[in-house]
Structures are given as C-alpha cells and as structure tokens.
Amino acid sequence: MSRWFWIGGLGLVILLVLLVWGVITGVGLVTDRLPQWLAGGKQIAAQPMQKAEEMLPGLKERVKALVPPELGQKVEEWVPGAALPRQDVGGEDITGIPRFPGMVRVAFAIQEQKRHVTYKGETGFAEVIAFYAREMATRGFTKEVTAASPTEETHVYAKGNSRIALKLVKTARLGMEMTEVEVREL
CATH class of the missing domain: 1.20.5 (Single alpha-helices involved in coiled-coils or other helix-helix interfaces)
Structure with missing residues (x-):
C-alpha cells in the first residue's frame, strides 16, 4: 500500500x-x-x-453638414478625450524643433534628462510628414525613416550631436482625421 x-x-x-x-x-x-x-x-x-x-470621399463633410454643431459639442462632453484641449498642457517645446501650425501640446515629460513632447491636431497625416521633412531639412537635419506603415511613421533626425525621434501617428476620432506627433530627444 x-x-x-x-x-x-x-x-x-x-x-x-x-x-x-x-x-x-x-x-x-x-x-x-x-x-x-x-x-x-x-x-x-x-x-x-x-x-x-x-x-x-466627401462623406465626412456631408455628415458634418447634416449634423447640428450642438450634437458634436454634446458628444465631446459625453466622451472623455474626444475633443482636443484648447490650450497646451504644461511643459515646453524642444528648442529648435518646429511645431506644425494648429497643433496642441497634449503631453510633456522629462526622462533621463531627455525631453519628450507630444502634439495633436486635426490635420492630414501626409501634410504633417511633408512639413517636418521640409522644416527639419531647412534647419540642417538629416532624416532617416526607421519605421513606416499607412498610419504610422518614425523618423530620426540628426544634426551634429543632436538626435531627435519623431513618431507620427494618423488617427480618426468622431469622423475627423487627426495626427499625433511625438518628439523625443535621443
């Protein structure tokens, strides 16, 4: 047993x-x-x-024309984070790095003495990519695309000892195309 x-x-x-x-x-x-x-x-x-x-094409515009503005405001009240902030959050922009016109700073952080800033705006993804390629080249930066998909791209810009990573993300919220730009010092 x-x-x-x-x-x-x-x-x-x-x-x-x-x-x-x-x-x-x-x-x-x-x-x-x-x-x-x-x-x-x-x-x-x-x-x-x-x-x-x-x-x-044009469906977004037709829907906006049919939907009263009050309804859009109500949805923005009900859905947290549906609307962009009206003003920048605290923090500061990274010196020498342009901001796409009309974008709002939605996040700021310092990690290991490197700044990290995020902007968001109701603008086209391709326009933002073209803006940063043009503006950074004007400032003497060289560009390297490190990742790309139809809705997201990551670029690394270098000038001397300075290296900056830009992550650009295309999103849609409440029928509007929005682009988020995350800028990090490397």
Missing part, C-alpha cells in the same frame, strides 16, 4: 511541476508576443477605415 502511495504522490508532484512549467511558459509567450499581436490588430482595424474613406 505504501508503495502505491509513493508512486501516486510522485505522479502528483510531477503533474504539479508540469502545470507550473506550462503556466510560466504561457505567460512568457504572451508577454513576448502581446505587443506584436496588438500592433497587428491595430493595423487590421485601420485598413478597413482607410478603405471606407477612399470609397466614400
């Missing part, structure tokens, strides 16, 4: 060890792959929106 007791106990311990190993491996896999899965899901969701905008 005691022999079967020990065999059963050993089998239970082995099963528990395998279960713990499986959980640890599963958690490791999910934490490694989750950012990639989320990025893929974001791109999958963005593609139908882009196709709808291409297939239905």
Whole structure:
C-alpha cells in the first residue's frame, strides 16, 4: 500500500511541476508576443477605415453638414478625450524643433534628462510628414525613416550631436482625421 502511495504522490508532484512549467511558459509567450499581436490588430482595424474613406470621399463633410454643431459639442462632453484641449498642457517645446501650425501640446515629460513632447491636431497625416521633412531639412537635419506603415511613421533626425525621434501617428476620432506627433530627444 505504501508503495502505491509513493508512486501516486510522485505522479502528483510531477503533474504539479508540469502545470507550473506550462503556466510560466504561457505567460512568457504572451508577454513576448502581446505587443506584436496588438500592433497587428491595430493595423487590421485601420485598413478597413482607410478603405471606407477612399470609397466614400466627401462623406465626412456631408455628415458634418447634416449634423447640428450642438450634437458634436454634446458628444465631446459625453466622451472623455474626444475633443482636443484648447490650450497646451504644461511643459515646453524642444528648442529648435518646429511645431506644425494648429497643433496642441497634449503631453510633456522629462526622462533621463531627455525631453519628450507630444502634439495633436486635426490635420492630414501626409501634410504633417511633408512639413517636418521640409522644416527639419531647412534647419540642417538629416532624416532617416526607421519605421513606416499607412498610419504610422518614425523618423530620426540628426544634426551634429543632436538626435531627435519623431513618431507620427494618423488617427480618426468622431469622423475627423487627426495626427499625433511625438518628439523625443535621443
């Protein structure tokens, strides 16, 4: 009887060890792959929106003409973060780096003595990319595109010892195209 007791106990311990190993491996896999899965899901969701905008040109303007302005204001009140802030948040712009006209500073941080500023505005993605390419070249910066997709681009600008990363993201909120520009000192 005691022999079967020990065999059963050993089998239970082995099963528990395998279960713990499986959980640890599963958690490791999910934490490694989750950012990639989320990025893929974001791109999958963005593609139908882009196709709808291409297939239905002018729909946004027609909807704006039909919807009374009061309704848009009500939605902005009900949905937190639906509207852009009317003025810049605290902090400061990075000296020597232009800001696209009409954009609002929505975030500012200093990490490891490097400034990090985010701007947002109701403007076209392509116009913002062209603006920064032109303005940074005028200021003597060289550009390197380090990542690009239809809705997001990352550029690194260098001039002497100064290196700046710009992450440009196209979003749509309440039927409006918005662009977010994240500027980081490297």
